[in-house]
Amino acid sequence: MRGSLAVVAGLFASSALQGTFSIVAYDPATGDIGVAVQSRVLGVGSIVPWAEAGVGAIATQALANVRFGPDGLQRLGEGQSPEAIREAFLMSDAGRDRRQFLILDAKGGTAAFTGSECFDWAGHHEGENFAVAGNILASNAVVEAMVNAFEKERASGQGELAEWMLGALQAGQVAGGDKRGQQSAALLVMRKGGGYSGTSDRHVDLRVEDHVSPIEELARLLKKHRAFFRYRPITKQPETE
Secondary structure (H helix, E strand, C coil): CHHHHHHHHHHHHCCCCEEEEEEEECCCCCCEEEEEEEECCHHHHHHHHHEEECCEEEEEECCCCCCHHHHHHHHHHHHCCCCHHHHHHHCCCCCCHHHHEEEEEEECCCEEEECCCCCCCCCEEECCCEEEEEECCCCCHHHHHHHHHHHHHHHHHHCHHHHHHHHHHHHHHHHCCCCCCCCCCEEEEEECCCHHHCCCEEEEEECCCCCCCCCHHHHHHHHHHHHHHEEEEEEECCCCC
């Protein structure tokens, strides 16, 4: 049994090294905070994206330290700055050179890190109210394309944060994306009271776990999500005596 567990652990560690590109972003007009990601790994939505309405967002990738997600959100909620959190992560993590992460607060402030041992091409960019990062990419053109696409989508006045981040993923893929191909993608947007029937903050939460074209599938699901949730009337529950 122990041997089997060791094999499983080894396979997971190997898969965690698969290439990934992501974006964290904030829209001050709506308060939306989100993460979008694509990776050559199964179920990236359970690894990379973390966000909380009114608090911030984290993307943790490369040899991902998933603890950075909940720990980072807790620190943001306590009022720590993205820069201070980045330093705390680096000081406490022996595997820092193999990590890559993005931190975004509820005012649009960012901090990013790409470890020196992340596989080429790896790097990041911090912009106004957003940040982008990727590793094992075709080239730095992937990140550049994501940045340009996000800024163009945002300036267009069309759609919301979810569409803008999706546009960044699509542009990154066109520019070469992950060297090892595609497998999964996720889109998470948090908005106060913006979830189902206004009873949660989970405004958009879509995952493509395993697909030959996960970003295209994510785009299809987002269109369905908009059609179903934006215009579906909320049924009033009968009053109880």
